[in-house]
Amino acid sequence: MKRTILFDTETTGLDPLKGDRVIEIAALELVGDLPTGRNFHVLIDPERDVPEEASRVHGFTRADLEGKPKFAEVASGFLEFVGDDPLIAHNARFDFGFLNAELARAGQPVLDMGRMVDTLDMARERFPGMPNSLDALCRRFSIDLSERTTHNALLDCRLLAAVYLELTGGRQRGLSLAVEDGGGGIATYDYVRPAGHAVVRVTPDAAEIAAHETFVARLSSPLWND
CATH class of the missing domain: 3.30.420.10 (Ribonuclease H-like superfamily/Ribonuclease H)
Known part of the structure; x- marks a missing residue:
């Protein structure tokens, strides 16, 4: 970096x-x-x-x-x-x-x-x-x-x-979004900490995924379904 x-x-x-x-x-x-x-x-x-x-x-x-x-x-x-x-x-x-x-x-x-x-x-x-x-x-x-x-x-x-x-862009520097193979299409959020520290990986749990799906269902032509 x-x-x-x-x-x-x-x-x-x-x-x-x-x-x-x-x-x-x-x-x-x-x-x-x-x-x-x-x-x-x-x-x-x-x-x-x-x-x-x-x-x-x-x-x-x-x-x-x-x-x-x-x-x-x-x-x-x-x-x-x-x-x-x-x-x-x-x-x-x-x-x-x-x-x-x-x-x-x-x-x-x-x-x-x-x-x-x-x-x-x-x-x-x-x-x-x-x-x-x-x-x-x-x-x-x-x-x-x-x-x-x-x-x-x-x-x-x-x-x-x-x-x-x-x-230079606010407080979300270092945040990235990725979907891993074999992960069922579930995105993980990686936060890269400075000075060689380990990546902090955040994976949504079942309740968070269900809440997201409920939210998406209320949207018209949501990009998440593409």
Whole structure:
């Protein structure tokens, strides 16, 4: 199944070209568009001050980051985790811009923009003219925001994973329908769980089959009888 990486950053400001730095990176592994539980998360010493206006957004102060690794020390681990797979982020150009500035500063290969999947672009296409911030999308899809008091990167990734699933087709990803030979025409429903877990097979019992047949009998030219 397809592997993708969903990620987010927190920074000291809005422009890496003016000296702003990354202070937090979080990334989640998705397989078949569902989280596997594997993640990469690190706080980073930005080697500069953290302006008060930035602290109000993400909750981190300079004191919180003292003694944390510098970006150059975590760059290889981040690149190893993301591999060559597509990279998903909300307003991804912002995150790509910061990470590529940091990677270049550390003498590491930068991220290919061709790998970028921007959920903000996806949301704007689906909901033109509407608010499409992460908070707005969570409210639109009834995703719980109660823990989001600041822009914590790891929590934002978990929320965005739920939003991304909705933007790409909803909560039935991995569900398939099959009729086995010798099964009397009875369909089984396979749900493929991520990260190599066993297929969950659901077979209707006699009562469920009878209820379905009663329902079908009330329909005009039902496709189930074809």
